[in-house]
Amino acid sequence: MRIAVRRYAVSIVRGGWAVTDTEYGxxxxxxxxxxxxxxxxxxxxxxxxxxxxxxxxxxNGAGKTTLLLILATLLRPxxxxxxxxxxxxxxxxxxxxxxxxxMPDVFGVYEQLTVREYLAFFAAAYRxxxxxxxxxxxxxxxxxxxxxxxxxxxxxxxxxxxxRLALGRAMLHEPAVLLLDEPASGLDPRSRVELRDxxxxxxxxxxxxLVSSHILSELEEIADRVVFVNExxxxxxxxxxxxxxxxxxxxxxxxxxxxxxxxxxxxxxxxAGASSGAGTELPAMAEDAAAELLxxxxxxxxxxxxxxxxxxxxxxxxxxxxxERR
Amino acid sequence: MSLYGVMxxxxxxxxxxxxxxxxxxxxxxxxxxxxxxxxxxxxxxxxATGPRGVPLFGGLMLFVLALVLIISPALTAQSVNGxxxxxxxxxxxxxxLTATEIAVGKLLAGWGVGLVALALALPFVGWSIVEGGMxxxxxxxxxxxxxxxxxxxxxxxxxxxxxxxxSITSALLSYLAVFALTVGxxxxxxxxxxxxxxxxxxxxxxxxLAPNPFVVLADATPKLPPAFDIQGHEIPQPGDPLGELGRSxxxxxxxxxxxxxxxxPQHHPNPGPVWPYGLTFDLLVGxxxxxxxxxxxxxxxxxxxxxxxxx
Ligand SMILES: Nc1ncnc2c1ncn2[C@@H]1O[C@H](COP(=O)(O)OP(=O)(O)OP(=O)(O)O)[C@@H](O)[C@H]1O
Ligand SMILES: [Mg+2]
Numbered sequence: 329m330r331i332a333v334r335r336y337a338v339s340i341v342r343g344g345w346a347v348t349d350t351e352y353g354x355x356x357x358x359x360x361x362x363x364x365x366x367x368x369x370x371x372x373x374x375x376x377x378x379x380x381x382x383x384x385x386x387x388n389g390a391g392k393t394t395l396l397l398i399l400a401t402l403l404r405p406x407x408x409x410x411x412x413x414x415x416x417x418x419x420x421x422x423x424x425x426x427x428x429x430x431m432p433d434v435f436g437v438y439e440q441l442t443v444r445e446y447l448a449f450f451a452a453a454y455r456x457x458x459x460x461x462x463x464x465x466x467x468x469x470x471x472x473x474x475x476x477x478x479x480x481x482x483x484x485x486x487x488x489x490x491x492r493l494a495l496g497r498a499m500l501h502e503p504a505v506l507l508l509d510e511p512a513s514g515l516d517p518r519s520r521v522e523l524r525d526x527x528x529x530x531x532x533x534x535x536x537x538l539v540s541s542h543i544l545s546e547l548e549e550i551a552d553r554v555v556f557v558n559e560x561x562x563x564x565x566x567x568x569x570x571x572x573x574x575x576x577x578x579x580x581x582x583x584x585x586x587x588x589x590x591x592x593x594x595x596x597x598x599x600a601g602a603s604s605g606a607g608t609e610l611p612a613m614a615e616d617a618a619a620e621l622l623x624x625x626x627x628x629x630x631x632x633x634x635x636x637x638x639x640x641x642x643x644x645x646x647x648x649x650x651x652e653r654r
Numbered sequence: 655m656s657l658y659g660v661m662x663x664x665x666x667x668x669x670x671x672x673x674x675x676x677x678x679x680x681x682x683x684x685x686x687x688x689x690x691x692x693x694x695x696x697x698x699x700x701x702a703t704g705p706r707g708v709p710l711f712g713g714l715m716l717f718v719l720a721l722v723l724i725i726s727p728a729l730t731a732q733s734v735n736g737x738x739x740x741x742x743x744x745x746x747x748x749x750x751l752t753a754t755e756i757a758v759g760k761l762l763a764g765w766g767v768g769l770v771a772l773a774l775a776l777p778f779v780g781w782s783i784v785e786g787g788m789x790x791x792x793x794x795x796x797x798x799x800x801x802x803x804x805x806x807x808x809x810x811x812x813x814x815x816x817x818x819x820x821s822i823t824s825a826l827l828s829y830l831a832v833f834a835l836t837v838g839x840x841x842x843x844x845x846x847x848x849x850x851x852x853x854x855x856x857x858x859x860x861x862x863l864a865p866n867p868f869v870v871l872a873d874a875t876p877k878l879p880p881a882f883d884i885q886g887h888e889i890p891q892p893g894d895p896l897g898e899l900g901r902s903x904x905x906x907x908x909x910x911x912x913x914x915x916x917x918x919p920q921h922h923p924n925p926g927p928v929w930p931y932g933l934t935f936d937l938l939v940g941x942x943x944x945x946x947x948x949x950x951x952x953x954x955x956x957x958x959x960x961x962x963x964x965x
Binding site: 363397398400401402403404405417418421422425426428430432434435436437438440441445449450452453454455494497 | 955
């Protein structure tokens with residue numbers, strides 16, 4: 329995957345846009361940005377294909393928000409090449425703005441307006457005309473489940489409802505590229521599921537979605553790809569399924585008869601870890617090895633009730649990546 | 655910059671402000687203060703010779719100018735950094751509104767409120783016209799100059815709000831700017847003239863007074879035509895605060911004229927007006943402040959004001 333990034337990057341430098349333009353909503357290469365003495369980005373590479381959800385993952389202060397601000401035409405990168413919807417945010421910010429939707433991590437809303445007035449103002453600011461604007465506002469209200477609040481003042485909304493309103497705002501002009509900075513924070517479980525379905529639907533419709541989040545178990549269900557960043561650099565850029573297949577993660581197994589399970593494991597030379605109500609811990613294995621072991625146990629006549637990775641693959645990969653920090 | 659974008663920002667600012675503040679209360683007390691002032695001034699003028707409209711209008715407009723100079727900084731001094739603090743600025747900047755549209759829209763919204771305050775003084779201006787002695791030209795010019803000065807102060811405050819991170823700081827500095835423009839110019843002028851010394855000292859430093867809003871207003875006020883009664887005798891003019899202030903400023907610019915030649919103007923050219931310099935200066939500062947605001951709002955931003963995160 330890293331090699332692929334380099335190849336597209338080369339095509340930017342040569343101005344060969346024919347391919348990347350239609351394939352990638354966002355391409356960034358070697359992006360750096362400092363704030364006085366603080367170097368927030370130190371050469372970050374990223375691609376966000378259309379029709380997929382790409383997750384941006386990294387520890388606090390890794391530079392995720394800074395990168396999203398650069399993509400959202402708000403910050404100028406010090407160095408590096410950036411294309412959003414095929415355009416350069418530095419030289420054609422207004423072109424990018426009409427094709428890109430952005431939801432910041434912290435934001436305010438005009439508390440004095442009603443929910444509908446709030447959306448109508450932004451529809452006007454995106455220069456949507458009357459009929460289209462009404463249609464999009466209704467759409468946004470339905471998609472974010474705020475229809476019953478349409479005529480209520482924004483200040484009565486809860487934090488999660490405001491979060492959904494901001495998401496609705498970011499989608500008003502039907503952007504081809506959607507940038508979301510921690511959209512799930514503050515959402516209740518049902519809203520998170522709805523957010524997931526919404527993002528999947530947008531991706532299926534061809535939108536390039538980039539989401540930063542710390543909720544890894546959830547990202548694994550939402551995202552097709554993941555980009556790990558740390559200290560302003562891209563550490564890894566991977567397909568989620570590939571990640572699951574290649575990554576050595578811890579597993580846990582539970583059987584109806586724990587003693588039979590222990591015996592079977594011993595016979596197969598697998599050193600079992602601690603046992604608890606949740607099951608017996610197994611050493612780190614890749615997906616293939618785990619599948620083999622499970623088949624073996626079943627063949628041995630162990631009545632297996634549960635067999636699965638501990639935590640998510642994304643989480644283990646993340647923890648492995650950040651371990652080097654300490 | 656498009657009219658559509660500017661008006662969108664103006665309407666939004668107006669709507670958000672109208673729903674926050676206690677406007678009815680504020681405007682109500684504003685009218686009450688003006689009413690009280692005009693009534694008392696009118697009463698104090700009983701017994702004065704000639705038409706009372708001139709001193710009534712002059713006193714009223716100087717009072718109105720003083721008050722709007724106090725009000726105007728509050729109208730825009732938190733327009734940009736206040737939005738940033740509330741987290742609503744960045745979402746505005748990523749729409750298709752341009753930096754200039756946002757800057758000009760915010761200026762016009764604040765200025766508009768100032769003009770509403772000025773409009774509420776119109777009934778009292780009417781009162782002074784009814785009292786007699788006023789000309790249409792004088793009424794119009796004075797109102798226009800006050801309106802422009804409100805815009806200048808709004809623009810300066812807007813620029814400060816774009817330049818500084820914290821809205822409290824920019825509000826404070828806006829008042830400091832008004833103070834510098836009024837008291838500051840007078841003190842600087844007085845001290846400089848004192849240091850230079852001699853009869854003609856003021857002729858060298860009169861320009862220091864020029865940007866002062868009161869000086870601009872008074873000096874820009876058109877002279878009243880001499881009034882005659884039916885027999886052709888000149889009616890003595892009543893006290894004219896604006897005219898007299900304007901005359902004394904021109905006297906500072908050219909002390910000789912009033913000392914020696916006022917009665918025989920053919921021997922000495924009329925001293926030129928001061929207000930064109932002052933008003934031009936003030937308007938340029940205001941325009942510069944709006945330009946600066948637009949520049950600060952331009953994105954992608956290379957530098958951020960210290961201590962600011964975009965979002
Ligand atoms: N305006 C600014 N001025 C100074 N430093 C900044 C500014 N914005 C960001 N930084 C610094 O840049 C680094 C990256 O910050 P950024 O907000 O991009 O991190 P993040 O990955 O979004 O973190 P989090 O997960 O906590 O949201 C941090 O060290 C931060 O302190
Ligand atoms: Mg962040």
